[in-house]
């Protein structure tokens with residue numbers, strides 16, 4: 001009997017759903033440690049270990065390799081449930097109208113601008129609280145895109161480029177997925193110069209990854225490198241593949257500093273300390289914003305001057321090693337940084353354009369991309385006023401944010417209807433590792449008292465970090481902290497809500513009404529964080545949700561969505577969520593914000609353009625020539641930087657012909673073997689590519705036997 005009881009109690013287990021550490025724990029003492037005095041803790045006892053593990057499995061989802069998260073966080077669990085991606089059936093508005101009592105102010109103005117009541121229209125409800133739906137799930141990679149993925153899998157350093165809409169981002173997402181979905185997953189980190197570019201890939205800004213702020217560069221290089229924090233060191237040591245997205249916006253010296261940081265932390269003189277590096281971007285698009293502000297070596301401000309219409313930068317600090325070195329405007333690009341050549345990159349270019357199907361429009365865009373003069377006929381085609389469908393207004397793409405805000409506010413104020421506003425709900429939480437003791441310093445020698453003392457100090461640090469991240473949430477999300485709308489407002493969707501219904505990032509429409517909150521999130525389908533955020537969102541926003549009539553299809557109720565971004569290294573990870581209606585006013589949009597978007601209707605004023613690449617980025621967002629108008633009465637094209645043109649002309653591009661590769665199953669097997677041997681770093685021997693003979697570059701075979709011989 002006693003024996004039996006002992007056996008029973010030893011198989012008992014506890015699940016901590018919310019606590020200092022979450023997961024399954026064998027003893028009450030362990031469980032107690034996680035939940036004692038932990039606000040809003042949640043834990044349960046189970047009769048057997050199996051039932052506890054099952055309960056835990058049911059309640060968690062591991063955020064990995066989805067569109068929102070590039071970091072493999074196998075150790076990290078968060079209490080979120082995946083949202084169903086299946087579309088709900090069409091419904092009539094009557095289905096949404098609740099009781100008289102529950103009617104919100106929004107419902108009272110549930111009408112279209114044409115006077116039709118919404119009951120006359122068919123409403124489609126967007127998927128409930130969708131997470132980042134992988135729009136790519138329905139895309140089949142082209143052979144060229146697949147070859148790029150294979151190259152990355154072979155652990156080559158790489159520069160992936162191609163015109164706007166050639167599928168770089170789609171390919172990149174597949175690369176991340178492939179590297180992480182291995183039996184031996186590769187630690188991938190995505191960084192981008194802007195938070196907006198980093199979010200869709202679950203990445204960080206380059207500053208945040210490196211643990212820098214713009215002020216960091218005020219100090220000499222030596223001081224900058226000697227003050228690297230422990231977290232940054234861990235992050236750099238852990239990453240096996242660093243992906244730099246939107247590399248066209250990374251400045252030459254910034255890339256050099258990043259390289260030196262890796263070399264310093266890893267105590268390895270190889271470029272980026274020997275880690276695999278993949279650059280992604282198009283140098284014909286947006287350039288770096290800040291150039292050569294401070295000397296890389298001494299940190300003093302650089303002296304700037306105009307010499308024969310060319311801006312030059314040089315350090316004038318006596319005794320500085322870089323005194324007298326002159327940088328010209330054309331040196332700003334990342335490919336001008338010495339480390340670019342040292343990395344022995346595979347340069348790959350995607351040639352097929354997917355965003356625009358019309359060959360004539362593709363040719364026109366290509367000419368602008370390459371700085372070629374447009375013909376009179378092509379200009380007329382661009383300037384011709386286009387006929388737009390009802391409810392649609394061509395978004396004006398502008399270069400400066402201040403112009404955009406003024407333009408939107410002005411247009412909104414012209415509408416007489418009531419203004420509705422939505423405040424975003426931002427949540428920052430600390431994620432605890434599956435087994436906190438993995439990261440627990442001196443875990444073997446700590447006694448209970450020291451442990452508790454450790455947690456007290458640790459909690460203060462976490463609190464500070466959370467407050468710091470709360471200030472940063474806006475940098476990682478496209479949706480605004482406060483959204484103002486009226487019936488009649490032109491809007492653009494900021495997220496891929498339901499690609500199968502054409503509801504993608506960039507879909508344009510008009511607000512035709514508002515619909516109250518009648519529903520609650522299904523606790524079985526949504527995670528705790530999302531549900532709590534929804535409740536807070538509902539309480540602080542009384543106007544329900546906007547109903548938008550999109551250019552393609554029927555009016556749709558746009559629900560709030562919760563988007564997550566993970567920050568910090570695996571042992572100190574934070575989840576930054578924003579819950580907001582994913583819409584923005586769309587009379588005007590900044591060209592920077594439009595990067596990566598696919599738009600149906602846009603207007604670009606040539607007067608607004610002041611920098612090379614801006615006109616190209618603006619025009620190339622649009623899918624069809626019939627949706628694009630250029631105004632401004634200036635036919636002067638901003639010249640494409642000659643350095644960029646030269647770079648693209650002289651670079652030895654790898655021919656992306658999949659038949660030249662011996663990948664497939666065997667390639668993957670090699671890759672697995674390689675990673676097993678190379679412990680995650682890019683140690684594959686690189687060959688020097690000869691620009692004069694591109695055939696040298698391909699085909700490249702890495703069969704298992706060959707690899708063994710090389711060893």
Ligand SMILES: Nc1ncnc2c1ncn2[C@@H]1O[C@H](COP(=O)(O)OP(=O)(O)OP(=O)(O)O)[C@@H](O)[C@H]1O
Pocket residue numbers: 135139140141142145162163164165166167168169170171282354355595596597598
């Ligand atoms: N293989 C493919 N088949 C069909 N559509 C594709 C394919 N690859 C990409 N697309 C589509 O082409 C469009 C542009 O893709 P993506 O955003 O990846 O291009 P990009 O090169 O990153 O563009 P940009 O430089 O403008 O950001 C998207 O709508 C995407 O879904």
